[in-house]
Amino acid sequence: MGxxxxxxxxxxxxxxxxxxxxxxxxxxSQIFALAxxxxxxxxxxxxxxxxxxxxxxxxxxxxDDIQGQIRDRVSVIIHAAADTRFxxxxxxxxxxxxxxxxxxxxxxxxxxxxxxxxxxSTVHVAxxxxxxxxxxxxxHCEGFVNSYEQSKYESxxxxxxxxxxxxxxxxxxxxxxxxxVSGEVGKYxxxxxALRLYYHSLAPMIPGTADSPVDLVALDFAxxxxxxxxxxxFEPGRTFQVCGGADVLTVGKMLELTxxxxxxxxxxxxxxxxxxxxxxxxxxxxxxxxxxxELGDHLLQHSVSVIEHFAPQLAYPKMYDDRHCAGxxxxxxxxxxxxxxxxPKVVRWLVESGWADRTIVSEAVLG
Amino acid sequence: xxxxxxxxxxxxxxVLDSNSVSLEQLETRGLLVSSADRLRAFGFSEVKLSSExxxxxxxxxxxxxxxxxxxxxxxxDAVFYVGATPASHAVGSPAAMSxxxxxxxxxxxxxxxxxxxxYGVSQLGCAGxxxxxxxxxxxxxxxxxxxxxxxxxxxxxxxxxxxxxIYNVISDGACALLVEKSQxxxxxxxxxxxxxxxxxxxxxxxxxxxxxxxxxxxxxxIRETLAEAHTDLSEIAWILxxxxxxxxxxxxxxxxxxxxxxxxxxxxxKIAHVIAADNWINLKDATSLGKVRPGDRLLLFTFGxxxxxxxxxxxx
Numbered sequence: 001m002g003x004x005x006x007x008x009x010x011x012x013x014x015x016x017x018x019x020x021x022x023x024x025x026x027x028x029s030q031i032f033a034l035a036x037x038x039x040x041x042x043x044x045x046x047x048x049x050x051x052x053x054x055x056x057x058x059x060x061x062x063x064d065d066i067q068g069q070i071r072d073r074v075s076v077i078i079h080a081a082a083d084t085r086f087x088x089x090x091x092x093x094x095x096x097x098x099x100x101x102x103x104x105x106x107x108x109x110x111x112x113x114x115x116x117x118x119x120x121s122t123v124h125v126a127x128x129x130x131x132x133x134x135x136x137x138x139x140h141c142e143g144f145v146n147s148y149e150q151s152k153y154e155s156x157x158x159x160x161x162x163x164x165x166x167x168x169x170x171x172x173x174x175x176x177x178x179x180x181v182s183g184e185v186g187k188y189x190x191x192x193x194a195l196r197l198y199y200h201s202l203a204p205m206i207p208g209t210a211d212s213p214v215d216l217v218a219l220d221f222a223x224x225x226x227x228x229x230x231x232x233x234f235e236p237g238r239t240f241q242v243c244g245g246a247d248v249l250t251v252g253k254m255l256e257l258t259x260x261x262x263x264x265x266x267x268x269x270x271x272x273x274x275x276x277x278x279x280x281x282x283x284x285x286x287x288x289x290x291x292x293x294e295l296g297d298h299l300l301q302h303s304v305s306v307i308e309h310f311a312p313q314l315a316y317p318k319m320y321d322d323r324h325c326a327g328x329x330x331x332x333x334x335x336x337x338x339x340x341x342x343x344p345k346v347v348r349w350l351v352e353s354g355w356a357d358r359t360i361v362s363e364a365v366l367g
Numbered sequence: 368x369x370x371x372x373x374x375x376x377x378x379x380x381x382v383l384d385s386n387s388v389s390l391e392q393l394e395t396r397g398l399l400v401s402s403a404d405r406l407r408a409f410g411f412s413e414v415k416l417s418s419e420x421x422x423x424x425x426x427x428x429x430x431x432x433x434x435x436x437x438x439x440x441x442x443x444d445a446v447f448y449v450g451a452t453p454a455s456h457a458v459g460s461p462a463a464m465s466x467x468x469x470x471x472x473x474x475x476x477x478x479x480x481x482x483x484x485x486y487g488v489s490q491l492g493c494a495g496x497x498x499x500x501x502x503x504x505x506x507x508x509x510x511x512x513x514x515x516x517x518x519x520x521x522x523x524x525x526x527x528x529x530x531x532x533i534y535n536v537i538s539d540g541a542c543a544l545l546v547e548k549s550q551x552x553x554x555x556x557x558x559x560x561x562x563x564x565x566x567x568x569x570x571x572x573x574x575x576x577x578x579x580x581x582x583x584x585x586x587x588x589i590r591e592t593l594a595e596a597h598t599d600l601s602e603i604a605w606i607l608x609x610x611x612x613x614x615x616x617x618x619x620x621x622x623x624x625x626x627x628x629x630x631x632x633x634x635x636x637k638i639a640h641v642i643a644a645d646n647w648i649n650l651k652d653a654t655s656l657g658k659v660r661p662g663d664r665l666l667l668f669t670f671g672x673x674x675x676x677x678x679x680x681x682x683x
Contacts, residue, residue: 201567204579204581204583272564273566274580277583280622284618287618288582291614294405295401295534297574299575300575
């Protein structure tokens, strides 16, 4: 008898990638794919799409019948639901990411067959810390760049407190970029929007230094890693960092690779002679942002708002230790592709998919 | 190969209207886009508006140059007349033919520069005068017999025109320079770089892209000019800015990783952005105030619609 999995956030970027990976595993017999607004696009005989809302309470907004089925049968919960908006007010981020986790824990304690709950988090719970961040690290007083980081940090605190009652492990993902195979990006995140601003000459500067590390992880690798850590290698009480680890780009290298791909796959872009964004210190970046908010028009303000809630993270250089995670994945022969291989592939996919063709103007007007 | 002649900007004069108009008065007249308070926070205070035509202002500036520099008009080999707007390039009248009444020819005649050949320099926005100085240098280098070029820039925005453009406040004014071969040259031109990016030619449709492109491109052009002059920012005594907002200079200096103590800023508040003339007005004033010493290296940077980023390094 294989695992019966409850996957929250099945309509999100990572959740959507997880559904087929879980469905393809021999040790998984059924997946309850819980989604809120987005719904579940993936269709598979073992996948039961259900709608719910983690903020609704400990019933997760599900009908009594569905709740009963899941409670009786579920052996693995993968908590991928999150409000990943960097610009959301902290109260909204907390409602989704802290209270949502609290409700899920309340639900989980009433699941008698539960063997493990894997909660997805972010390496950015390290906030404004710098240096090497280990997988066991959590508590710090350095502050955060945005409400998403802070709410996920608070969520991890809650999950750690609950570990004596519920078998929990935490899987922190770094910035998920796209498929290492096809380059495809299912759902755009802040980094994809930021690259589009560069493409359209609306990204004048980013904070940091040229050698600030940028940790990216491929979506397919992240999904396979989460599936493995939730099933075959579930280890309660542990935190795993699914990230580039030692294999990172620098800001300078990332911008150069981006420019090369734009030039190669959109030759018409060359004649625009768009400048590579300047890399500046944080006070200069903040002064620019403040100036745009004071005087800039709607389009420029919109462009800046895309960047301002996550790019300052680059001014707090850090590397993520993933040795424990890498060891756990090694046993399943799960190895990540070098970032210098998949990064250009994803940018190429973006360029060729027409990602740049929706104008920033319409987006700004639509909000 | 013979050494190239040493060429510098040996004399600078300018004219501005004596009447100043405050930001609040501009706001009352509906000539601003942003509030006066906001623009004051960005370093502006007042502007100079002129009731004269561009060519009249140009004539006064050039006359002042000839007198102050004790320059024989017949010693001038060429005159470059610069205007950022089409209105600066015609002595207008209702007749269609007046579009061909070029002010540079009128100036040559009025000032008695009978030997000088005349050139109009246009479509370079606020980079026009710096481009003219560079062209004057090239003119003198390529003609062994020529020794002096007068460059004159003049712009007067039409009455009722908004005085705020991309977060900067615009004044009317004219400036005249003498570019000449001499030994040793005053304000010797050490290096000049100009970068034109035609993608931004439509200054209305691409207003935001221009604002975003301004900073990284400025950083590049300034660094390239310093490299061409075989110097670096630490050896620059003064940065003579174009008088765009003090805030934008603060940001640009951040990109250049230098502080503002060597930026000559006093005219941003007093006279605002005089189209193509700013850097040279600032050179004149910084020199008159005794801030510039012999041998000092000076960095002049400007941006003009078109879109042109231009930078020059001088040795005083």
